[in-house]
Amino acid sequence: MLRQLIGGGLVMGTATFVGWSLASRLSGRPQQLRSLQTAVAILQSEIEWGQTPLPTALRSAAAAAGGRVADLLCVAASLMEGAPAALAVTDPESESVVEGQAHSPKEALRQAIIHHGPRTSLTTEDLAVLAALAPVLGTTGRHDQIRHLALARERLTGAEAQARANLERYERLARWGPVLVGAAIVLILS
Amino acid sequence: MLPAALRPFLPPRLAALIEGRPLPGALTEIRLRLGRPIQLIWVGGDGFLCADGRATLDPSAALSADDALFGEVLHLVTRGSLYAWEDEVRSGYLTLPGGHRVGLTGRALTENGEIRTLQPITGLNIRIARAVPEIARPLLPHLLDGGRLRSTLIIGPPGTGKTTLLRDCCRLLSLGLPGLIPAHRVGIVDERSEIGGAVAGVPTHDLGPRTDLLDGAPKALGLINLVRSMSPQVVAVDELGKHADAEAVQEALHAGVAVLATAHGWDVADLRRRPALSTLMQDGAFERLITLVADKRPGRIGEILVASGDGGWRSIDTTTAPRRLQPAAGDD
Numbered sequence: 001m002l003r004q005l006i007g008g009g010l011v012m013g014t015a016t017f018v019g020w021s022l023a024s025r026l027s028g029r030p031q032q033l034r035s036l037q038t039a040v041a042i043l044q045s046e047i048e049w050g051q052t053p054l055p056t057a058l059r060s061a062a063a064a065a066g067g068r069v070a071d072l073l074c075v076a077a078s079l080m081e082g083a084p085a086a087l088a089v090t091d092p093e094s095e096s097v098v099e100g101q102a103h104s105p106k107e108a109l110r111q112a113i114i115h116h117g118p119r120t121s122l123t124t125e126d127l128a129v130l131a132a133l134a135p136v137l138g139t140t141g142r143h144d145q146i147r148h149l150a151l152a153r154e155r156l157t158g159a160e161a162q163a164r165a166n167l168e169r170y171e172r173l174a175r176w177g178p179v180l181v182g183a184a185i186v187l188i189l190s
Numbered sequence: 191m192l193p194a195a196l197r198p199f200l201p202p203r204l205a206a207l208i209e210g211r212p213l214p215g216a217l218t219e220i221r222l223r224l225g226r227p228i229q230l231i232w233v234g235g236d237g238f239l240c241a242d243g244r245a246t247l248d249p250s251a252a253l254s255a256d257d258a259l260f261g262e263v264l265h266l267v268t269r270g271s272l273y274a275w276e277d278e279v280r281s282g283y284l285t286l287p288g289g290h291r292v293g294l295t296g297r298a299l300t301e302n303g304e305i306r307t308l309q310p311i312t313g314l315n316i317r318i319a320r321a322v323p324e325i326a327r328p329l330l331p332h333l334l335d336g337g338r339l340r341s342t343l344i345i346g347p348p349g350t351g352k353t354t355l356l357r358d359c360c361r362l363l364s365l366g367l368p369g370l371i372p373a374h375r376v377g378i379v380d381e382r383s384e385i386g387g388a389v390a391g392v393p394t395h396d397l398g399p400r401t402d403l404l405d406g407a408p409k410a411l412g413l414i415n416l417v418r419s420m421s422p423q424v425v426a427v428d429e430l431g432k433h434a435d436a437e438a439v440q441e442a443l444h445a446g447v448a449v450l451a452t453a454h455g456w457d458v459a460d461l462r463r464r465p466a467l468s469t470l471m472q473d474g475a476f477e478r479l480i481t482l483v484a485d486k487r488p489g490r491i492g493e494i495l496v497a498s499g500d501g502g503w504r505s506i507d508t509t510t511a512p513r514r515l516q517p518a519a520g521d522d
Contacts, residue, residue, distance in 0.1 A: 047273055047274075051271075051273065051274040051276070052271075052274065053269045053270070053271040053274050054269065054271040054274075055269070055270070057271075080270050082198075101201075101202060102265070102266060102270075104261065104262070104265045104270060105265075108270075137270075138265075138268070138270040138271045138272060138273065140272060140273065140309070141272065141273050141276055141279075141307050141309070142273040142276055144273075145273045
């Protein structure tokens, strides 16, 4: 009896955790997409009006964005500056990153997305918007940079609208679905 | 050896190659042309960099600046932010901390007859700036007459050390040479950041304790602003050439400020052929003319010329020991 109780508790606990994790990821996505839009807007402003060097501009964008998105942008900035072990601190398996060597914006952003993207609630499609910026960021004149950033913002706005619709539609299902499945398993096994 | 301030702007493998083997003279330029051999220029010669760090005269045996290496250097010198250097790219150069200058070439995109940008950039010339303290000490006493500093133009072909000499003149004038030259308030308009090698407006070269630096300002505008705002006794500018520069020099002289300047040219005849400079020469703006000659060491003086008053110039004997000044009250 005691074993059944413990087993049932474990199944319910795990199911609840899975449900809440899924719901949290679902509700985190629009928030992070909004943060990313803020970051891109700051980046756009820093480039257009301040002609601020990219690492500093990325840090300003990170400060405005906050959370996991800020971590990703800060890592990209650190890699561009060749800050020692920018990724090794959080990911010891980042072999392609050479300590102390300044990376191109393309490589820095690519590495930051690879290593920090999965820690955000952003989907592969969301991160692809950021990845599309990587080859052009910092490599052309101001007007061209502004055009690319404006396009990225448009795409992120669209992604946010879609993420909010998904949240309304699937949040309850994501939160309580696994709990119900867990409860069903417990009932069947008992 | 590469200056420490320059090393962060070169990929480590390139810096290691350049520093790997000693060159016959001090390194002055590193030239990278996309897809072509990397050229090194040192005092007294040049050669192409080999994959083992040797310098060779055979371009086919040399290391090429491939896409990856060239892109890496371009990324480093622009700090991955080409958009932040648009004005510099338009002008064809940008200045690194330490006053090292990077010349840029590539495909020029024009708009209304003016260069809008270079896209793509396919050539880089990294010119190494070296401060040579005390280089101007033997020269300075000859620039004074009756205890007053005379406006001076330093001329010489590229690479003879005009900026180096000007920088040290500023430093020593600002410092003063006890019993010989009183300390002066010096103002520098450093349009290309080569004199002071400033980073965020703060000079990385020693310019003396009484020197004000206006970094990045166009010469003509900067000269007038500096005279108004900082009341210098001496103003210094590099590479005069435009009519606007000449007018600003005249303005400064009318305000009672001595001008130290440099210009490209071989001799007085060369200056007279350049419209803006010939006006200055005709108006007697400069009372001293220093010609520099190419030599292993920068700032090698060819001749010191003194305005004779009738529009002509007489050469002075530089071996004569300068007279010592009597200490005067109020010298600052």
